[in-house]
Amino acid sequence: MALDVKHTALLVMDVQNGIVSRYLQGETTLRPFQDAVEAARQAGMQVIFVRVGFSDGFPEVSPRNKMFSHLAQAGNMTVSSDTTQIHPALAPRPHEPIVTKYRVSAFAGSNLEVILRAKDIKHLVLCGIATSGVVLSTLREAADKDYELTVLKDACLDADPEVHRVLVEKVFPRQAEVTTVAEWTKSLA
Incomplete structure (x- = not known):
């Protein structure tokens, strides 16, 4: 049975320069991501990119947040920084939203859920870096929100x-x- 692409979105999460650079082990590292994005595009499926980034001065980061307080101290994860831009190997097209989140889950502090409702998305296809970070957190929250x-x-x-x-x-x-x-x-065929 073919997938209902009209009500499905591919979430490409945290494939931004500052994160991808830690995982690159050659030119083929991002190939599965590229193949997924291309397949979704060819099928007419909504592709949504998700990144983590903060405002200048890091007002969204509590000193009690162990993970993000380190990023704030480093000072290189603002929304305008090169580290938070989607890696060029996966360059979003103009009609593909780029959602900025402020925590691990793609839903946390972002407009993702508004976009999904507006597009009548019921099924999410997840990929991203890292499996134990954004993928796990987004999967758990999306399951609680009853997404397929x-x-x-x-x-x-x-x-x-x-x-x-x-x-x-x-x-x-x-x-x-x-x-x-x-x-x-x-x-998708």
């Missing part, structure tokens, strides 16, 4: 391969279909 979910396991990267394996093999299947980009692409 798919995770593209080869278009998710994590610093810890074992954590990635456990999430895609044992945790994510409880709330989402977990598949590869190639298998997912076949469902």
Whole structure:
């Protein structure tokens, strides 16, 4: 059965320069992401890019937030910084929204849910960096919001391969279909 692309969106999460640079291991690292984006575009599916970034002065960052307070101290993750721009290998097209979030989940402090409602999206296809960060947090919140979910396991990267394996093999299947980009692409035909 073919996927209902009219009510589905591909979320490409945290594939921004400052994060991708930590994971690049050659020219093929981003290939699964590129293949997923191209397949979604060819199918006429909504592609939405999600990035993490902060205002100048980092007013959104509490000193109690262990993860983000380090970013604020480094001072290089403002919305205008090169580190928060989507990596050029995945350049968004003009009609593809770029959502800025202020926490780990793609929903946290962003306008993502407003866009999804406006586009009548019911099914989210998730890919991103890192599996144990934005993908996990977004999947959990999206499941609680009753979205149908798919995770593209080869278009998710994590610093810890074992954590990635456990999430895609044992945790994510409880709330989402977990598949590869190639298998997912076949469902678009």
